[in-house]
Amino acid sequence: MKRRFLGSQGLEVSAIGLGCMGMTIQYGELDDIESVEAIHHALDNDLNLLNTADAYGNGKNEVLINTAIKDRRSDVILNTKFGQVTNSDGRGGVNGKPSYVREACEASLSRLGTDYIDIFSQHRVDPDVPIEETVGEMGRLIAEGKVRYIGLSEASSETIQRAHREVSITCVETEYSLWTRDVEENILPTCLELGISLMPYAPIGRGFLSGEIKNIDDLNENDRRRDHPRFSSSNIAENYRKVQVLKEISFSLGFKPAQIAIAWVLSQSDQIVPIPGTKHRKFIDENIRATDIALSDKDLIDLNKIFPVGETSGDRYPSAQMSKLGL
Numbered sequence: 001m002k003r004r005f006l007g008s009q010g011l012e013v014s015a016i017g018l019g020c021m022g023m024t025i026q027y028g029e030l031d032d033i034e035s036v037e038a039i040h041h042a043l044d045n046d047l048n049l050l051n052t053a054d055a056y057g058n059g060k061n062e063v064l065i066n067t068a069i070k071d072r073r074s075d076v077i078l079n080t081k082f083g084q085v086t087n088s089d090g091r092g093g094v095n096g097k098p099s100y101v102r103e104a105c106e107a108s109l110s111r112l113g114t115d116y117i118d119i120f121s122q123h124r125v126d127p128d129v130p131i132e133e134t135v136g137e138m139g140r141l142i143a144e145g146k147v148r149y150i151g152l153s154e155a156s157s158e159t160i161q162r163a164h165r166e167v168s169i170t171c172v173e174t175e176y177s178l179w180t181r182d183v184e185e186n187i188l189p190t191c192l193e194l195g196i197s198l199m200p201y202a203p204i205g206r207g208f209l210s211g212e213i214k215n216i217d218d219l220n221e222n223d224r225r226r227d228h229p230r231f232s233s234s235n236i237a238e239n240y241r242k243v244q245v246l247k248e249i250s251f252s253l254g255f256k257p258a259q260i261a262i263a264w265v266l267s268q269s270d271q272i273v274p275i276p277g278t279k280h281r282k283f284i285d286e287n288i289r290a291t292d293i294a295l296s297d298k299d300l301i302d303l304n305k306i307f308p309v310g311e312t313s314g315d316r317y318p319s320a321q322m323s324k325l326g327l
């Protein structure tokens with residue numbers, strides 16, 4: 001398994017991580033036993049970066065990871081996130097207050113069954129708390145040995161710069177894939193300049209770039225992608241036209257579209273470590289093989305042409321969640 005450095009502080013990880021969110025929320029049927037086996041399979045194959053969050057199933061995802069890694073903590077680079085909360089009115093909110101940062105860290109440590117978190121990230125920026133105060137407290141957690149490195153998620157270029165002036169940021173987790181390329185304008189250049197790694201989430205476009213989802217009926221009734229504008233009936237049809245071309249290119253190169261989608265993200269910079277999500281061992285194998293794909297300049301030009309920046313049909317989140325991005 002190839003390796004890449006995450007950030008500029010010497011942390012080496014597998015070239016792709018494993019996104020664990022779908023093991024407890026969002027995508028179709030759940031199977032804890034299969035998910036734990038998938039995590040073991042990833043670790044057995046030297047894929048050592050696991051990505052989770054306290055918000056994934058109200059802590060359930062972290063508890064699942066605890067079950068999977070309890071006898072092999074030292075094999076894992078563990079990345080969890082805090083800050084997406086449920087307010088007393090039942091609506092989603094964010095909390096970046098220093099006292100909450102500490103409280104969330106202690107709760108994650110307990111659920112994960114560990115006394116240190118390798119990478120502790122803020123899930124969404126809190127517009128009511130200066131970023132310096134939030135990352136300042138995260139820095140104190142590093143000093144206390146509870147956290148090794150820190151990250152941000154879906155932060156603006158300005159916030160990344162301000163945060164990094166306060167405490168060294170190791171990675172920024174943000175959606176980036178063939179059909180979500182807006183980070184190329186500001187976020188990615190900022191990260192590259194500051195020596196921060198970009199950790200693209202949803203590099204397979206929440207599964208859409210696998211070519212397996214042709215219409216809304218391919219998603220279970222309880223699948224949360226049904227709430228995402230890009231997966232509405234009319235937008236799926238429009239977006240699937242592009243995926244058909246991706247499929248043709250991928251098969252002509254001898255790979256599956258999901259693998260080419262991952263290889264495309266990896267090819268954008270060595271400072272990129274994507275975290276494709278799956279709960280299946282066979283997809284882990286396929287995704288690991290994608291790290292060995294060398295796309296030619298022509299392949300990249302062809303792929304870029306299918307998915308021009310900003311031309312995907314539909315927003316990438318429902319409207320209430322869109323307002324929490326890029327702060």
Ligand SMILES: NC(=O)c1ccc[n+]([C@@H]2O[C@H](COP(=O)([O-])OP(=O)(O)OC[C@H]3O[C@@H](n4cnc5c(N)ncnc54)[C@H](OP(=O)(O)O)[C@@H]3O)[C@@H](O)[C@H]2O)c1
Nearest residue numbers: 019020021201202203204205206207210258276277278279
């Ligand atoms: N920071 C944030 O705000 C944020 C937001 C969303 C996600 N994330 C993190 O990023 C991770 C990845 O994102 P994501 O899971 O939303 O989207 P993704 O990685 O683009 O796609 C995941 C979907 O693709 C399917 N898949 C994976 N490998 C495949 C393959 N080789 N062939 C065909 N299908 C394949 C999975 O199927 P199965 O599920 O059936 O295995 C799943 O439905 C998450 O797990 C989470 O940890 C972070």
